[in-house]
Amino acid sequence: MLAAEFLERLSPHRRPELPETTAGTFRLDLHDGGHTEHWYLTLHDQRLDVTRSAADADLVVRGDREVFDKLAAGRTHVFAAVMRNELTLRGDMRLLMTLRRVFPGPADARHPREAARRGDGRR
Template sequence: MGATAAQYLQQLDAGRRPDLPETTAGTLRLDVRGDGCTEHWYLTVRDQHVHVTRSADDADLVIRADHLVFDRMVRGELHPGAALLRNELTLQGNMHLLMVLRRIFAAPAHARHPRELGRAALARRSASVAREGQS
């Protein structure tokens, strides 16, 4: 996926997102710097829905970074926590919402859910035990 953060946020579906915790609610403002200006994106998260607008209003969490950093996060190439540790972005407010942003953005290419990995390992182990029992 070669989308930029702006393209991704413009087309973000406001429908229900079961990957978001039901109890999570808050607002995030993304300050995307680039080309000598700053674009503001305002995300409202509530009841497993994300509503996106363009606003510089105060938010529970304000995230500031270069547009290239946001583009990499949108494509799943950069985890927001790693970007924070590398000082590629700055935060002001409720840091808990940073992990919500990770769920809103795309998963890394070829990523699999941990339960899926566990099931696959269990299936391999069961097959191995069955083959040993037949010997």
């Protein structure tokens, strides 16, 4: 899935995977050649409102469109992309923990507690 499609499909309905007490704004800057597409996400009450805006945000995340496409498809993780310098950040880094919950994880990902309960020793 492409990042633009993923972001357009984000609904403002309550998302229980997002923290109840966290509020803030994110701007995602998707670079593609000489063009930058700006997506603005507002988090409040476990809801995300998505618009297209270059307005300043609490956390600004920049990267190539290809990286955001991988995030939207669950083929990479936000933290991994940051550690590989594929994404650059400016602003409130605490919001990065919340942003990682917006994008899907890899299809074969398992929650550590679930794996421990099943006795799944795979690494």
